[in-house]
Amino acid sequence: MIIGVPREIKPGENRVAIVPAGVEELTRRGHRVLVEEGAGRGSGILDEEFLSAGAILRKQAEEIYAEADLILKVKEPQPSEYPLLRRGQVVFTYLHLAADRALTVALVERGIVGIAYETIQLPDGSLPLLTPMSEVAGRMSVQVGAQFLEKVHGGRGILLGGVPGVPGAEVVILGGGTVGFNAARIALGMGAHVTVIDSNVPRLRFLEEVLQGNLITVVSNRYNIDRAVRYADLVIGAVLIPGARAPRLVTEEMVRAMKEGSVIVDVAVDQGGCIETVDRATTHDDPVFVKHGVVHYAVANIPGAVPRTSTYALTNCTLPYVLELADKGWKAAVRASRPLALGVNLLEGSVTYEAVARAHDLPYVPLAEAM
The missing domain is CATH 3.40.50.720 (NAD(P)-binding Rossmann-like Domain)
Structure with missing residues (x-):
């Protein structure tokens, strides 16, 4: 061939x-x-x-x-x-x-004949060709979120891990799959306070068992998401439905209620995004836009960095x-x-x-x- x-x-x-x-x-x-x-x-x-x-x-x-x-x-x-x-x-x-x-x-x-890496699926439900890039994107989402929380990049001026006497950032992760797990792992390692929201209770139980640090797990529903994004400094969208468009979990009304200078990193943007205010993908050359005072990072090929x-x-x-x-x-x-x-x-x-x-x-x- x-x-x-x-x-x-x-x-x-x-x-x-x-x-x-x-x-x-x-x-x-x-x-x-x-x-x-x-x-x-x-x-x-x-x-x-x-x-x-x-x-x-x-x-x-x-x-x-x-x-x-x-x-x-x-x-x-x-x-x-x-x-x-x-x-x-x-x-x-x-x-x-x-x-x-x-x-x-x-x-x-x-x-x-279009064969998509992201929908190849093993009998256990895992996505072997999506997993490695989800691992990279999850880890990078925290890196870029920490960067854009800096005042010089338009953020609130918060150090993700804080220092003695000053608490670290509040990081909210929507989705506890591969992206969410890797994002939580890095955020916790940097000293942040982390909330993971997912609809799968056994998955939340697994995350609590394997991740150490300031971790809170919350069942996904509109009420809990609304409460969480209001106190968040950094929101990471990590929702995936294999092969389908990502559900919009964070509404524009919720974004309006977020703190000025907080940051959203929507890793799901290549599947349409899970944040309503992410109405377009961005690029590495021009990665962010500000809406309702919130910095939005919406690069569709994060691992390309x-x-x-x-x-x-x-x-x-x-x-x-x-x-x-x-x-x-x-x-x-x-x-x-x-x-x-x-x-x-x-x-x-x-x-x-x-x-x-x-x-x-x-x-x-x-x-x-x-x-």
């Missing part, structure tokens, strides 16, 4: 979808790997490293899209890439279609699935693997992931029928 790895062009995105070790494994099995020149530069991977692993370098993305059977990316195709896609071409990447109707319609029209860590963490997990797709062909691989089958969101003009179809009021075709 011919596998193509174009350079990521989303603003602020420096990750790359493969590392030299992955190239070597694919070429050893007889596949051809085309890598766009400079694709790994943002992650500190030189073209020479890809060459020595067996990759074939191409100067332009157009060449890669024209030749490759399977396109590996980190982020969803950008508008300038839509015309390069062709019917039946497999695109394996983070798609996050439920939050973006224009993207969904464009990819349906191109007739690609630490691309070397993120690239290696992601490709450690994606490579086994890439090998399945390449060795067996996508149809046989999907038939043999229920997790991979759950990753298929689009199939040659059909929407095969129900939550995506529902989000955009588009016809849903079960994968078995579409194949």
Whole structure:
């Protein structure tokens, strides 16, 4: 199979979808790997490293899209890439279609086979290709929240961990999954007071058992969320419904009641956001906006800020699935693997992931029928 790895062009995105070790494994099995020149530069991977692993370098993305059977990316195709896609071409990447109707319609029209990292799901319910980036985003959410709490960045002027005699910040985390757990771990380690809100009581019990420090766990409902965000200095949105649009848990009215200079970091923005006042995604170049006196950080590719860590963490997990797709062909691989089958969101003009179809009021075709 011919596998193509174009350079990521989303603003602020420096990750790359493969590392030299992955190239070597694919070429050893007889596949051809085309890598766009400079694709790994943002992650500190030189073209020479890809060459020595067996990759074939191409100067332009157009060449890669024209030749490759399977396109590996980190982020969803950008508008300038839509015309390069062709019917039946497999695109394996983070798609996050439920939050973006224009993207969904464009990819349906191109007739690609869209396999989304974020909806590949194991029998235990875990999301193996979302987990590593959720770990990074959760940890980074506290770092950036602490930064924007500084007065020079528009915040209240609070040190997250406080000092003796002066209490640390109040951090409220909406969601106790992978993002929430990692955010809580870092916030507690920095000395903050942390409240985690989740609807899953056994998960809250688990968090109390494994996390040490000033931790409070609260069951999610409108009343409790409203109370919590009023006293929060930093609110982290960490809600996830696999493949679906994130629910809006914090209303604009709640944000109005927050303290001046407090900070919101909506990690769920790539799935539409769980904060009502986050009406747009931001970029690493221009990461925040202020609404009702509250600083909003809404970068949709948070892990892109630490691309070397993120690239290696992601490709450690994606490579086994890439090998399945390449060795067996996508149809046989999907038939043999229920997790991979759950990753298929689009199939040659059909929407095969129900939550995506529902989000955009588009016809849903079960994968078995579409194949």
